[in-house]
Structures are given as structure tokens and as C-alpha cells.
Amino acid sequence: MAEFDTLRIRAGYNSEEHNYAVNVPIYQTAAFDLGSIDRARALWTMEEAAGLYTRVGNPTVTVLEDRLTALDGGYAALALSSGMAAISYVILALTEGGGNIIATHSMYGGSEDSFSHFFPRFGAHIKFVENRFDVSSFEAEIDENTRGIYIETISNPNAELYDIEALAKLAHRHNIPLIVDNTVATPYLFRPFKHGADIIIYSATKALGGHGNTIAGVILESGKFRYGKEKFPQFYEKSYKIKDRSGNRRSPIEIDSKSPLIIHLRAFYLEFIGAALGPFDAFLILQGLDTISERVEKQVRNAERIVKYLESRKEVEWVKHPSAAESPFKDLAAKYFPKGAGALLSFGFSGNEEQLDKFIKHLKYFSYHVNIGDVRSLIVNSPKTTHAELDAEHLKNAGIEANTVRISAGLESADDLIADLEEAFNYVFK
Numbered sequence: 001m002a003e004f005d006t007l008r009i010r011a012g013y014n015s016e017e018h019n020y021a022v023n024v025p026i027y028q029t030a031a032f033d034l035g036s037i038d039r040a041r042a043l044w045t046m047e048e049a050a051g052l053y054t055r056v057g058n059p060t061v062t063v064l065e066d067r068l069t070a071l072d073g074g075y076a077a078l079a080l081s082s083g084m085a086a087i088s089y090v091i092l093a094l095t096e097g098g099g100n101i102i103a104t105h106s107m108y109g110g111s112e113d114s115f116s117h118f119f120p121r122f123g124a125h126i127k128f129v130e131n132r133f134d135v136s137s138f139e140a141e142i143d144e145n146t147r148g149i150y151i152e153t154i155s156n157p158n159a160e161l162y163d164i165e166a167l168a169k170l171a172h173r174h175n176i177p178l179i180v181d182n183t184v185a186t187p188y189l190f191r192p193f194k195h196g197a198d199i200i201i202y203s204a205t206k207a208l209g210g211h212g213n214t215i216a217g218v219i220l221e222s223g224k225f226r227y228g229k230e231k232f233p234q235f236y237e238k239s240y241k242i243k244d245r246s247g248n249r250r251s252p253i254e255i256d257s258k259s260p261l262i263i264h265l266r267a268f269y270l271e272f273i274g275a276a277l278g279p280f281d282a283f284l285i286l287q288g289l290d291t292i293s294e295r296v297e298k299q300v301r302n303a304e305r306i307v308k309y310l311e312s313r314k315e316v317e318w319v320k321h322p323s324a325a326e327s328p329f330k331d332l333a334a335k336y337f338p339k340g341a342g343a344l345l346s347f348g349f350s351g352n353e354e355q356l357d358k359f360i361k362h363l364k365y366f367s368y369h370v371n372i373g374d375v376r377s378l379i380v381n382s383p384k385t386t387h388a389e390l391d392a393e394h395l396k397n398a399g400i401e402a403n404t405v406r407i408s409a410g411l412e413s414a415d416d417l418i419a420d421l422e423e424a425f426n427y428v429f430k
Ligand SMILES: Cc1ncc(COP(=O)(O)O)c(C=O)c1O
Pocket: 082, 083, 084, 085, 108, 110, 111, 152, 156, 181, 183, 184, 202, 203, 204, 205, 206, 215, 216, 217, 371, 372
């Protein structure tokens, strides 16, 4: 298998299969000619995975899925129209018929909010652990209805880390999968399947695409987790939707025992809910992947320099990033993130809201908005924006203090970024 830097440019694409086009073509079509009745049958029985109708598959999207499968060393992938669609598909599919997922409070606000208030409406209950840094706290929540453990490998916004291998072992002891949102880390910094995770979720909107121009999500399956019939009967149910050529009903497990989740999601969720990724958006994410290594490498170095600078300012109460002097995550960072633990950091601004408003407005090289992983550096007051839907108790549980300011480091010159922050601090606290 080639190395990461080769795969991010080459994996999943053979120009001979696409009229020798060097760049991945955008198959901007809703449907595909079926060719012959025999071929139509092959498509309907999933013998052939080629284009049929873009809601359930498209060749540009397939290249993206195959490329990410290679980058993460996984087995199968499903690209979707947003990271939230990816999260919803996984949570709902694993808990079909009722069940619970064990999760932490420290997550992207939309995840935390949907876990607390939205998924329970569908019988998908989320049990939040009391102490997210203690594996036994996760174990304490597991019961006979638990269908998975869910964490972010680097959490948003405070860049917290977990002992992934210990959590994977725990999950497997209870015959449930470990699901990780690897959005902030990206496969460049961290490959969760190598450490025992079973399902990876990405908001490709962030550093995979990297240019802040596309909303997209991806689900990856490792191919190693064996879903038991008792906990996951949905993968054993024979369905009219996935018949073989003779018309016999089959189950996702029968079609491919290594990726029943992705088969199930394609056959039912994509078909009926249809959060399909468009081919042009898949193309934009592929363009982003071409340069992921260089981008993420520099963004991490920029983040580390910003962390050091912020630590030197008296107007900064605290800085949260695994490279920060006081970080409790140094050992985990050394073990799991030798290339650096991401370009996302947060700090405690010591002024009042009016001063923070002045500070943010004065910055020239940090855009004030809610995205992360962009080539542009971004700044946001998380408790009032990205995590605004959380009540005071949730914010406290998630470790998000009222004065939290989040930075996603971009690709500008680190010297310019630091000079910009310096100028804004001096302006507000003169
Ligand atoms: C860690 C993480 N996961 C998932 C999402 C949701 O992704 P999307 O905005 O693509 O739906 C976000 C969005 O900010 C995120 O930060």
C-alpha cells in the first residue's frame, strides 16, 4: 500500500475508467443510462456499484469515498451532504428499534444538542458519561441496550483528547462499536482504525475540503467489527430492498459481513432519507484532499505558535490545546498525535463582552465565523455562537467557560497572525 501523501492524490481513481481524464470528472447528472436489462439487474442487486441515480451513488462521489477509505485504512465509506447527516445516519442506524449510545459532553455544539434533544425523539437515547477522562465512567453507563460509544478524537472547541485504545477495548468487551468523529484531527494527523475504532465520521466541510466552500460529511467502516445479531438485528433482517438475482431477500450481513452498516445506510437511509452528496461538492472535497498534508501540517504549526503567544499575554486567563504548557493531554498527544494535535485551540479572554467585541472587530486576519479547518484563520466566541444552544449546565459539563474564544488556525503567516492578535490586545487593553 502506498503512503498517505500518494494516496491523497491517487487513491480510488484510474483515468482509464474515465476517458483518460487526469482530474476526477464531475458527473453532473441525476441519472445514468442503465444500458441493458441485465445491467439494470446487476445494479439493483448491488452486484455492480456503478451509477444508477445520484441520490444513491455517483462516480465522482465514489472516488471520494474510495480515496478516504484508503487514507484511513478502512473498508467502506459513504459520503453525505453534511457532517450532521453522517452523525444522524450512524446514531439512528445503530439504535434502530431503540437503544442508547454512550457519549461525552465535550463535542461540537450541534452534536451535543442533537444528542440531548433530537435523537431521543426517535428512541435513540444518549447517555453522557460523568467523567469523560476516566474509562470506568464510560463502562458504568453501558447496559444491555447500549449500541456504541461515541467520542471526538480531538474535541471541539477545547481540543481534549481521549485514550482511544482503552475505549476501543472497552467497547469490544461489550460487543459494541467505538464511533469517532475525527473531523478536527483529519486522517493526516490521526488514523483511528489503527487504534481500534470501528466507525469514523467526518465533517468534510472542515479540513478535508479545507477551503471553507463546501458542506459535506463522510462515514467510514473499518471492516473489522462483527455486529452480533442480538444487539444489531437490523443488519440480519432479510429485505426486499436487497434481493439477489433470483429474487431472494438478503440481509446487509449476507451482502457483506464486513460493512453491514454502510450497506444498510445505502439501501435504506440514502434511498429514503437521501442526504446525498452532489458530484460538484465531492469534486471540491477531492481538490482539498490533494493538499491536505501541507495544509494541516502548517495549520498545526501556526496553532502551536499562537498557543505560545497567547500564553505570554496577561489578558489571557488560560489556553487549551495539547501543546499548551498546562495541558493535561501531553501524554495522550505524545502517544496518538506525534505530528501535532490539531489546529483548533481555545483561550479565556479576560475582558468583558464589549472588550471582546472590540477585540474581534479589530482583527484583520481572523474571520469571525463558525467554521473550522479553513485556509483562513477563524475566531469565534463559542458559548454565544457554535455552542449557543447549550444551556449553562451543558456548557459547564462540556468544560466551555463563559469567556471561551476559539481559534482555528489557517495558512497565513504565523508572524502576521501573532502581530494581528498583539495589535488587537494592545488596542483593547491600552
Ligand atoms: C467536530 C464536528 N463534527 C461535525 C460537525 C457537523 O458538520 P457539518 O457542519 O458538515 O454538518 C461539525 C461542524 O462544525 C464539527 O465541528
